Amino acid sequence: MKPENIKKDLLDHRSTYLIVLLTLAVWFAQLTTFSGQVSSGQALLESGAIFSPHILADPSQIWRLFTPIFVHASWGHVLSNMLIVFFMGRLIEEIFGHLRYLIIYLLAGIFANSAIFFLAPDVLSTGASGAVFGLFGAIAALGYFTGDPRLKQIGKTFAVLIILQIFINLFQLGQVNIWGHIGGALGGVLLAAFIPPKAYWKWVPTTYKVSCGLIFVALMIVFIALPFMRG
Numbered sequence: 001m002k003p004e005n006i007k008k009d010l011l012d013h014r015s016t017y018l019i020v021l022l023t024l025a026v027w028f029a030q031l032t033t034f035s036g037q038v039s040s041g042q043a044l045l046e047s048g049a050i051f052s053p054h055i056l057a058d059p060s061q062i063w064r065l066f067t068p069i070f071v072h073a074s075w076g077h078v079l080s081n082m083l084i085v086f087f088m089g090r091l092i093e094e095i096f097g098h099l100r101y102l103i104i105y106l107l108a109g110i111f112a113n114s115a116i117f118f119l120a121p122d123v124l125s126t127g128a129s130g131a132v133f134g135l136f137g138a139i140a141a142l143g144y145f146t147g148d149p150r151l152k153q154i155g156k157t158f159a160v161l162i163i164l165q166i167f168i169n170l171f172q173l174g175q176v177n178i179w180g181h182i183g184g185a186l187g188g189v190l191l192a193a194f195i196p197p198k199a200y201w202k203w204v205p206t207t208y209k210v211s212c213g214l215i216f217v218a219l220m221i222v223f224i225a226l227p228f229m230r231g
Contacts, residue, residue, distance in 0.1 A: 015102040016089045020082050023128060026070040027078045039073050044126055047071045050113050052121040056227060065117060065224070069109035071126040081128040085135075092135050095142070095151070096197045101135075103195060108134020108187035111216070114223035115183025121227060125177045130184030136162050137188025145193045146203040183223075190216040 010017055026047075034043040045051060048067030055061045072078035093101040112130020116123060140159040143152030162185050166178065193212035196204045 111187030112184035133184030134188035137185035138192040
């Protein structure tokens with residue numbers, strides 16, 4: 001690839017590159033700090049994994065709803081997620097634009113971790129999977145919200161990926177946190193209507209924008225507040 005093409009690719013997919021580089025930087029920091037113990041529960045906790053009892057005991061650790069997006073448990077874990085982001089995220093970034101794409105990735109990841117906090121209170125969880133499923137959910141729903149035939153076709157492909165992966169997760173209970181995947185996908189669906197691509201802003205009815213935005217916020221409040229109330 002010519003230098004000018006590399007530069008163009010970097011600029012066209014700047015958010016994708018930023019996510020991958022930040023995630024790999026965090027992973028190398030984990031390796032440097034914990035070496036062979038990087039996958040241990042204690043190392044993951046110290047790296048920023050989500051573990052509900054820690055947050056309930058010390059609410060100031062609510063930041064753990066954000067940090068797991070960049071924390072991973074193994075080479076396979078981080079590489080599988082970042083390869084998906086790199087190859088599929090580029091298409092999604094082209095459709096949503098740099099800022100909206102990044103916002104959806106981060107907010108869907110937080111939404112997914114909030115769902116884990118609420119629905120899987122005894123699970124130690126890390127990884128970008130919830131954010132990745134958020135991207136999948138956003139692009140899968142965009143065709144429906146806009147009515148654009150091209151986006152509908154792309155959306156069907158991603159919807160199949162979501163359903164297939166969640167079906168596979170059913171046979172991996174204990175190894176994969178299915179609530180994070182479902183939560184991420186749902187968050188992405190809601191965000192696709194709330195902050196659709198600039199080019200499709202007028203295509204999405206205002207009622208969709210308002211209702212999906214309110215549902216997203218309401219669910220976040222429920223996911224975060226109820227564990228403290230029942231605890």
